[in-house]
Amino acid sequence: MLAALTIRDVVLIERLALSLNAGLCVLTGETGAGKSILLDALGLALGGRGDSTLVRHGSDQASVTAEFDLPDDHPALALVREQGLDVEDTLVLRRVVTADGRSRAYVNDQAVGVTLLRRLGETLVEVHGQFDTHGLLNPQTHRSVLDAYAGLQTSLAQVGAAYRAWRQVEVARKEAAAEIGRARAEEEYLRHSVAELDQLDPRVGEEEELAETRSVMMHREKVVEAMNGAFAELAGERGAERGMNAAQRSLMRIVDKAGGRLEPVIGALDRALAEVADAVATLQALSSDEDLDPRGLEKLEERLFALRAAARKHNIEVDKLALLREDMSRRLNLIEDQGDALERLAREAEIAREAYLDAAKRLSGWRREAAAKLDTAVSKELPPLKLDRARFTTTVEPLEESAWGAEGIDRVAFLVATNPGSPPGQINKIASGGELARFMLALKVVLAAVGTVPTLVFDEVDTGIGGAVAAAVGERLSKLGRDRQVLVVTHSPQVAARGAHHLKVQKQATEERVTTEVVELSDRQRREEIARMLSGAKVTEEARAAADSLIAGRA
The missing domain is CATH 3.40.50.300 (P-loop containing nucleotide triphosphate hydrolases)
Structure with missing residues (x-):
């Protein structure tokens, strides 16, 4: 308060x-x-x-x-x-x-x-x-006032839950229909694009691999020349391998006369010869590598350029081509499965709508019963208030489906007619x-x-x-x-x-x-004020007596 x-x-x-x-x-x-x-x-x-x-x-x-x-x-x-x-x-x-x-x-x-x-x-x-009125005069409050008067909070909660469940399914159905509609509009484009990507068969990380290999192949002549030179230095007539073998044979002839001093040298030469042999073998293997085959460069560049052209066409990075292919395939599958999906969602939406409508109709019935009781109760209060010719009516009318909500399917209004025969209107x-x-x-x-x-x-x-x-x-x-x-x-x-x-x-x-x-006002002052209200400017004893009578009658 x-x-x-x-x-x-x-x-x-x-x-x-x-x-x-x-x-x-x-x-x-x-x-x-x-x-x-x-x-x-x-x-x-x-x-x-x-x-x-x-x-x-x-x-x-x-x-x-x-x-x-x-x-x-x-x-x-x-x-x-x-x-x-x-x-x-x-x-x-x-x-x-x-x-x-x-x-x-x-x-x-x-x-x-x-x-x-x-x-x-x-x-x-x-x-x-007369001048500042709100609350019950606002038609938007009438439905909640009637519900509170009738104690319909539990029913309202049930209707609200049913409405939210229905709207959730409806939203899912509309979103699915919209997505399918978009997919249908671009179905031909999707099928053509998926076919192209299937033929291209892009892999994540492929562009980087191809670019590295292309860089090597573009420098093939220098790489081969360097490899041949290294091979000659290691395994040629005057190569390191030939020289180390000669040195090892020379030392082996006198190893027993050196008192063990040459053992470390001979061991080192053994290890060096093994490493040189590995290097020679690796060079021989690399010389036959396809990446160094001049005929492979053109084929590799065709693949790389095809991937990049596809990425530019779809305005994405090359590494995202594989994901794009998956997404487009999913959208095509959605088109193919659309009938079953939409039919299922439509059934669910209809079931949810009927559940909401059943709960809302029960609420409407209780509202109409409560409205009749409220009209009777208010009508009994009107005659003593010099409103005996007035008529109070609570209307419960159905809303358009577009206006249905968590509070039900009704529009509630408190209307009055102040004169017999006149139509009721807003208070x-x-x-x-x-x-x-x-x-x-x-x-x-x-x-x-x-x-x-x-x-x-x-x-x-x-x-x-x-x-x-x-x-x-x-x-x-x-x-x-x-x-x-x-x-x-x-x-x-x-x-x-x-x-x-x-x-x-x-x-x-x-x-x-x-x-x-x-x-x-104190009790005495109050008596004087009410007497003034009864008699006017001059307060009489008769007015004071009447005031006493009014105050006594309030008990």
Whole structure:
């Protein structure tokens, strides 16, 4: 509930700090005293429109702070947590408007956008009156209100789950159909490309291998010349191998006369001869290598150039040709398998759609039953509120399939007809200001247990009524106050007498300026205020007695 409201420099209000309580709180005062200013200030803290006209003359800025005491599971606190803001014992909304029209918003002293302030305000306070109305007057809320009234949360969850399952299958079917459509459009191209790539048969890493071999083959003459020269130096008539053999034979003739000193030399020559023999054998093998065959260069270059030409054609790297071939083959296989795949997905989508539709139709039936009960309950509240000629109707109509959603297949609307024989229409377009507030009051009385908005504000709900009707309005406001905090701006003594708390809005005039103040009335002061409302400027003893009677009758 709204626990405190602090206002500084808003129009005629210089400094005001209000502590508010649960139950029905009435605000009274002379016409022009500033009651509308008080509601404008509250609206500012709730994210309403703010401009420089709200700043008191001579001040640099206006500020309004609204402090709310809420249960831990209230949607406003969940929204605050979603935004990553600190959650404290109370929720404090603050709005500042400067004299040049700039605006700043805060939640628990943390700067936020005005949009967030407005979203929070919609969960905290509903205002019903002649000029500022929302909540139940918004047709988009009617379906959720009816569902809450009927206790259809479990059915709603089932419908939502069925809808999401259906949409998931539908998305898969549409994506598959789109992919198949794209594949069909390029089927001829795919078949031609796959045939070319099959014939080419590219391998990952092949370009690098071919480029290295081509480099060697392009230098074949120099390589062969160097190899032949090395072979001659190693194995020719004057080659190293011949010389080492001669040296070894010469040493072997005197090895036994050298006392073992020549053994290391002979061993070294043995090892050298073995290495030379390996080198000669390798050179002989390389001389017959195909990479050095001049006839192979042309064939190799044809292969390399063919791979690179295919890569340029498809605008990819040569090493990705093999992957492209696999992907194109997969898309061709998809075309061939498309009939079975689409048929299977279509069956699954139809089954999911029927499951959703069955759940949604059951929900529709329960909504129609609840609508009839709601109409009956609201209709009983209308005659005492001087709306006995009015008719309240809850319509549950089917939506086009394109508008179906997780909340079902229905459009729900609260309609009224204020005169017999006239067609029903939207409440805010049919009812006058006073009727509008009383319609909202009747609805709120019936829907007392529905919704999470803790504070209701009724602005001049008693416009154009008096006597027994005003008493009925007061009785219903008092009834609402048992479950919610209700603030009502009233000119009716019958309504004022019903309040659990009474605030009076009044002007204070000095030679320098006029200001608006709000005071909480004691029992004696309250008696005087209600007597004033009954008798006018001059309070009579008869008016005081009537006030006592009204106050006593609220129990």
